[in-house]
Amino acid sequence: MMNVNVNVVLVGHVDHGKSTLIGRLLYDSESIMDERVEEIQKLAEEYKRRFEFAYFLDSFEDELKEERTIDTVSLMFKSKKNYYTITDVPGHKEFIKNMLTGASHADVAVLVVSADEGVQEQTRRHMFLLKMLGINQVFVVVNKMDAVDYKKERFEVVKKQISKLLNSFDYAAEEMLFIPASAMEGDNIYRRSEGMEWYEGPTLIEALDGVTQEGKEKPLRFVVQDVYEVEGEKIVVGRVESGMLRKGDEVISEPSCIKTKVEKIKVFEGELEEAATMDSVGIVIKGEVKRGDVFGLVGNPPKPAKEFLGEAVLLGKELKKGEPIELRCGTAKVKCEIKEIKEKIDSETGEVMEENPEEINEHDAATIVFATEPLVVEKFAEIPELGRFVLVKNERNIGAGVVLDV
Numbered sequence: 001m002m003n004v005n006v007n008v009v010l011v012g013h014v015d016h017g018k019s020t021l022i023g024r025l026l027y028d029s030e031s032i033m034d035e036r037v038e039e040i041q042k043l044a045e046e047y048k049r050r051f052e053f054a055y056f057l058d059s060f061e062d063e064l065k066e067e068r069t070i071d072t073v074s075l076m077f078k079s080k081k082n083y084y085t086i087t088d089v090p091g092h093k094e095f096i097k098n099m100l101t102g103a104s105h106a107d108v109a110v111l112v113v114s115a116d117e118g119v120q121e122q123t124r125r126h127m128f129l130l131k132m133l134g135i136n137q138v139f140v141v142v143n144k145m146d147a148v149d150y151k152k153e154r155f156e157v158v159k160k161q162i163s164k165l166l167n168s169f170d171y172a173a174e175e176m177l178f179i180p181a182s183a184m185e186g187d188n189i190y191r192r193s194e195g196m197e198w199y200e201g202p203t204l205i206e207a208l209d210g211v212t213q214e215g216k217e218k219p220l221r222f223v224v225q226d227v228y229e230v231e232g233e234k235i236v237v238g239r240v241e242s243g244m245l246r247k248g249d250e251v252i253s254e255p256s257c258i259k260t261k262v263e264k265i266k267v268f269e270g271e272l273e274e275a276a277t278m279d280s281v282g283i284v285i286k287g288e289v290k291r292g293d294v295f296g297l298v299g300n301p302p303k304p305a306k307e308f309l310g311e312a313v314l315l316g317k318e319l320k321k322g323e324p325i326e327l328r329c330g331t332a333k334v335k336c337e338i339k340e341i342k343e344k345i346d347s348e349t350g351e352v353m354e355e356n357p358e359e360i361n362e363h364d365a366a367t368i369v370f371a372t373e374p375l376v377v378e379k380f381a382e383i384p385e386l387g388r389f390v391l392v393k394n395e396r397n398i399g400a401g402v403v404l405d406v
C-alpha cells in the first residue's frame, strides 16, 4: 500500500508558536521513536531529489547568509495515516527559497495565530504569499488558547479577525477550518482538548489526515536538460516534471516544435516501459531538440508563450518598465522584457502600493507582464515546476516569481 506524503507549510507571525507546534506534532505522533526510521529516511531521500533546483539558489547565497540564524526547518513525521513533511518558513526570503527549491509545493498550509495577540503583520504577509503560491487549502490554528483560559469568546473574536483578512485575499473564510489549540499543552493538536468542549470540529491531525492530494492526472511535461548522440541514437536527458511518460508515446517538444515518438526510455541500469513524475531518464527520439525544451503528449502539448503574467519579488536592484533582462524557468534561459508593471505590491502586507509604476525596487513585489522569447511556462497553481522563474540581470539573480496566467 502506498502511503501518502503530504507537504505542509507552516506559517504565522513571529512567536505565535510554530516551532512549538512542530515539536508537539513530532512528540505526540511518537515520530521520534518510530522504529521504521529507515522507511522515513528513504522517503526523505526521495524528497531530497527535488532539491535539484538548488542551482537556482547559488546566487541567493549572499542574501541567505545575512539571515542564517533563521534558516528553514523541514521535518518529517508520520501519523497513523500519512507521512508528513512540514516546513517552517519564518521569513520572506525563506519563503522565496522554498518556492524555488520546490519545498513550497505544499498540499496544505497551517497558519498559526496566537489567541492573545490575534492578527499581526506577518499573519497578513504570509497569507498574501500563500495566495500568490496558489495554496488554497489553509487550516488556521488559533494557538495559545491556554493563555486566554480556553475561552470561546476570545476564539470567536480572533476567528472573525482572521476571516476578514482571509476574505480580503479572496479566500472563502466561511469554508475554512479554524482550530482552537494549545501547542504547548497539546490541546486539539493530536489530543482532543478537555478544556474546550465547546469546540466540536476536528483536531489538527484529524484535519491533516483528511487531506487528499488531488488525484487528477496532470499532463506530461518532460524538461530537457541535455541531448547526446550515442552509437547513432539521439538520447534526450531530462526529467518528468509532471504526469507520466510511456514508451511509444507520441510527443511534441516546444518551443522547438518537434513532433516525434518515444522509442525507448533509458536509465543507467537499462530500459523502462514508463517514467513517473520526478524521474530523471533519457529518451530516444528523432528530431532536433535542445536544452530548455519541454515535451508533452500530442493531445495536450505545452504551449510556448511569448507573453505571460507573473508575480515577482525583487531581492536586489531596481527593475524598470521596458528593461531587457533574462529569465530562467525549468532548464530554459531566455531574453525577456518588462512589458508592463501592473501593480507594485508591498511584500510585507500584500497591499497594492501603486498601479502601473515605472519601476520597482529591492524587496518590492509586483505583478508584471513579461514579453519573452518563446518559452514554455505553466501557471504555478497548475504545474508549479514550470510555474516559477528567476529573473537574471548582469548574471545575477535579482528576483523570483510565479506564473499567474499565460
Ligand code: GTP
Pocket: 012, 013, 014, 015, 016, 017, 018, 019, 020, 021, 090, 143, 144, 145, 146, 147, 181, 182, 183, 184, 185
Ligand atoms: P519564531 O520561530 O520566532 O517565528 O516563533 P515561533 O512561531 O516558532 O514560536 P515558538 O514556538 O518559538 O513559541 C514562542 C513562544 O510562545 C515560546 O515562549 C513558547 O513557549 C510560547 N508558546 C508556544 N505555543 C504556546 C501555547 O500553546 N501556549 C502558550 N501559553 N505559550 C505558547
Ligand code: MG
Pocket: 018, 019, 020, 088, 090
Ligand atoms: Mg520558530
